[in-house]
Amino acid sequence: MANIQYVTKEGLDKLRAELHELETFERPKISQQIAEARDKGDLSENAEYDAAKEAQGLLEVRIARLKENIGNSRIIDESKLDASKVSILSIVKIKNLANNQEMVYTLVPETEADLAKARISVNTPIAKGLLGKSVNDIADITLPNGMTLKFEILEISLS
Incomplete structure (x- = not known):
């Protein structure tokens, strides 16, 4: 069941801007970090790779939560x-x-x-x-x- 949350138009715009920032800039940056770490060799002992993969997981969770919040948002009619x-x-x-x-x-x-x-x-x-x-x-x-x-x-x- 959807957890409806009421927001102002400005609040919804802020959520959308954050989602855009994460998907457009942060996601490619982390993908690049993973690719660079992968190029350094053995992944089983590569702390940079592990850190980048963990950061990617956290980012994807944040993106999913933002999408859910935006989808469940209803603008308050002032x-x-x-x-x-x-x-x-x-x-x-x-x-x-x-x-x-x-x-x-x-x-x-x-x-x-x-x-x-x-x-x-x-x-x-x-x-x-x-x-x-x-x-x-x-x-x-x-x-x-x-x-x-x-x-x-x-x-x-x-x-």
């Missing part, structure tokens, strides 16, 4: 998103009620998460706790360590 409730692609301003610290996060598909840019995956405990909530709602979020935090939703907008 025009159908509702800014009154937290959903994927929402920009959410929240306040930690324990320390009154305010944070702003954008909830994105897992493949597009980047904590340095405050883009968190919808699969994280915080995002799961926020999904479906509205402004002024309190979200009780249980962290993996068992601790529960309370966040107030201050603002919701779409990117």
